[in-house]
Amino acid sequence: MKYINSQPNPKNRKKMEENNPPKLKSEEQVDLTLDKEVSKNLEKFKAFLKDSSDVVFREFSLGTQSIPCALVYVDGLVNTAVINEQILKPMMYQIALLETNLNQPIQLDKIFEVVKLHTLTVGEVREVKTLDDAFLRVLSGEVAVIIDGFDKILIANARGWPQRGIQEPPSEVVIRGPREGFTETLRVNTALLRRKIKDPNLVIRTVQVGRRGKTDVAYAYIKGVANQELVEEVERRLNQIDVDIFLDSSQIEQYIQDSYLTPFPQIEVTERPDKTVASLAEGRVAILMDNSPYALIVPATFYQFFQSAEDYYERWILASIIRLLRWSGAIFASLTPALYVAIVSFHPGFIPTNLAISIAAARATVPFPAFVEALLMELTFELLREAGARLPRAIGQTIGIVGGLIIGDAAVRAGITSPIMVIVVAITAIASFLIPSYSAAMAIRLLRFPFIVLAAIFGIYGVILGFIILSVHLVTIKSFGVSYMTPQAPMRYQDWKDFFIRLPSQVMMRRPTSTYPVDIDRRDQDPIKEETQ
Template sequence: MKYIDSQPNPKNREKMEENNPPRLKSEEQVDLTLDKEVSKNLEKFKAFLKDSSDVVFREFSLGTQSIPCALVYVDGLVNTAIINEQILKPMMYQIALLETSLNRTIQPDKIFEVVKLHALAIGEVKEVKTLDDAFLRVLSGEVAVMVEGFDKILIANARGWPQRGIQEPPSEIVIRGPREGFTETLRVNTALLRRRIKDPNLVIKTVQVGRRGKTDVAYAYIKGIANQELVEEVERRLSQIDVDIFMDSSQLEHYIQDSYLTSFPQIEVTERPDKTVASLVEGRVAILMDNSPYALIVPATFYQFFQSAEDYYERWVLSSVIRLLRWSGAILASLTPALYVAIVSFHPGFIPTNLAISIAATRATVPFPAFVEALLMEITFELLREAGARLPRAIGQTIGIVGGLIIGDAAVRAGITSPIMVIVVAITAIASFLIPSYSVAMAIRLLRFPFIILAALLGIYGVILGFIILNVHLVTIKSFGVSYMTPQAPMRHQDWKDFLIRMSSQIMMRRPTSTYAVDIDRRNQDPVKEEAQ
């Protein structure tokens, strides 16, 4: 059985060693300072990048004196039309033309300036003096232009790569309101913010995060509204991150959150630019990451996860009613099965006698105690939900029919569960989908399992005990120094107008106090005063 042998073919191995001779890491091999000779600089680039097929090294000569020059860029990340038309054409052809028409040559020590000022017809051109800097630029889609005789490199922005267009955010659909959502490109996302706030006080700063990923992370805030302490805290936490790569802003979230010992998110996540902007104006800080369509918003409090962007677009009475529905949804989703177990097994007297009798009658054939019945059905529901979540829509429907209709009905007919239990599970499921935030909905839905166990052990007293412990846990959480249960605990009555209900916009003239915004009033924008703070 030859192919089981893990030894590589000796012939192949020789070949591999030929291609990849054992050697030092490329960083140690090459001196990272820039040279004056283009060929040597190019060698340094090649020491790292020559094995990568997507990197293009282009050598050419400039002007009538044929000064050696070179371009380095990553194919696929740049717009080749721009490189051809705005970089290569002027440098290779038009400068020579200029020289001949004026009948003089450019002095060799001025060439760099001439290229920068007269040749590159590109908006964003920078000079870098280290190879490290140049690498980062080239690998993020810019073009390095090297000219003989200078130990610096010109970086021209010719980025252009295939990207997803702006679409309606699938996780936060609104009936009324803007339909734009963030995309995976940071620049597009910052542009979406900028388009909504034409205030010079909107600050968007960028840092690189990750040793290998070198992902751009931008944090935005409005100077004069956001508390400086908060901004500093965000900067501090971002600077402390030491990982090699981030795939999505959710991983970033895990590194900057206050506590990982909880299932509740301490940072709000949104795909909607309008929601992000509304948060910025409330004095929060938004953190956007390249390659992720989700913005992180800090600080977040528990009640924020029950707000939807649409609350502010609908009339306030309707929004308030819907918000109250969401709160009751949260209570139902976490407590209904536990209360069912507690009442059926400990306190049947709590419900009207007729109802108690009919529940007892339907449970007569069920061979399990209510606790087992509830656990069984709730686990089945979670199975179905998870099975349907990641399937294509057509198959997902099948799961719904098989799971919901066939299994539910058959389980009742087979006497494994009572119809009341099926109703309880259905109420739990629907109620949990009322919560706009997916992660909070998940956390709340999973809470019903400990609640069911407590109900089975100690009845309603156990459920209340669980409720107490849950609340103690919630009040100890902080998000960037702000208590999670604000404005209920600590009580901030000024913020109650946008808490359980949403008051009309005319009443909400002040920003929430929980963010410690510097400028508390939404009216009388005074830039001078804001600058002073």
């Protein structure tokens, strides 16, 4: 087992020795190979687990010959009904019945096979030959059945623990479309995928990540659709993670993403099985983690963060208009305050004279320059948003009222800000919430602060300078080898069908080319492919 045998990192050894941890008895004495005697094997388990109150060691005897046996399992991770009815009852009672009926005891050297093949009425039973494997199995909720006379252990799957049911995903609500969301249990999540793709080519492979956490991380792809290089890259990146404990898939995301020097998410995150399956069908790879209701989808491009599952369930014309709205939302969210500052302080001639005059009149009582005014109000908005985000619902309303009064009315009356600025803040706020992806929306919304600063120094020129630098930054990002700004830069006209607008599904028979899918066409028969052959 790694955490028994593993040497501490040589760099840290000195420090560890300084701290001088009290050495575990087990660390010195336990021999990790399995013994033939039940009591000795049990001792080995107990050497590690006896201090933990949730581990159950149950000793009993098997059949008429009273062969000593033992069960080891973690209470709370197993279904006790299964243990009682399907493991203990057959082994303690029914096997004895069988022996009396047959009038002959089972041969001692065959007892292991008999228990495995005839006695345990549990779906998933396997043999393990090392203590290492046995520990991993027991601690992830399976039952170790130790039988005297054999240096191997039977592992019966009797998992069952309290879990959250399938609920509507709170962060991605749709009006039309399936309402199920991922849960914290990996098996439930993979089942949700399976239920949508009954193709044997759907591959769900599992690796264990985390030195101590040993969390199951599954990555799913459709063989024959997803590019093999991509799958290998995902596997490589998952395998090189070396940290002890993971709590959520977002932490996996941080370890496998391409670059951490950017505010933009390079991996798409979703709670929706339907969205995950749609991505699999586009040749992407989904990464699911036990204990996390969020699936990671790679590779991700910038435009994906503007797609919502509902786009594909709604009529295409409406979906296209809504998507255009989202793109303009991104522009408004990042640029409106900066343009306000630039126009008010540098180019009042840009806007109609009447508007310029009314802005000037409204700002006459404001003691601050436009830059300070904008910064102040945008910061206030961020304060309120952050305060409201984590409060219980009952108190959250208070924040709403206070925010509404402060931002809306009192600030204007007190002469701290102009009504126009309040409108600008409101537009920014609303526009930023148009973007379906929470993390992308946050990145875009935070961009407005550097833009405000640039606008205050250089006016419109500063805003454009900021836009240029932002664009250069965006085109240099890659997600699992795919350029972030595909299909715009590099240009891929085929993918524009699902970019600013969504064309009818009949037109989008080809998968997006940016993921380099093996099978480019969604249809069974591709008329174009056949023509060229």
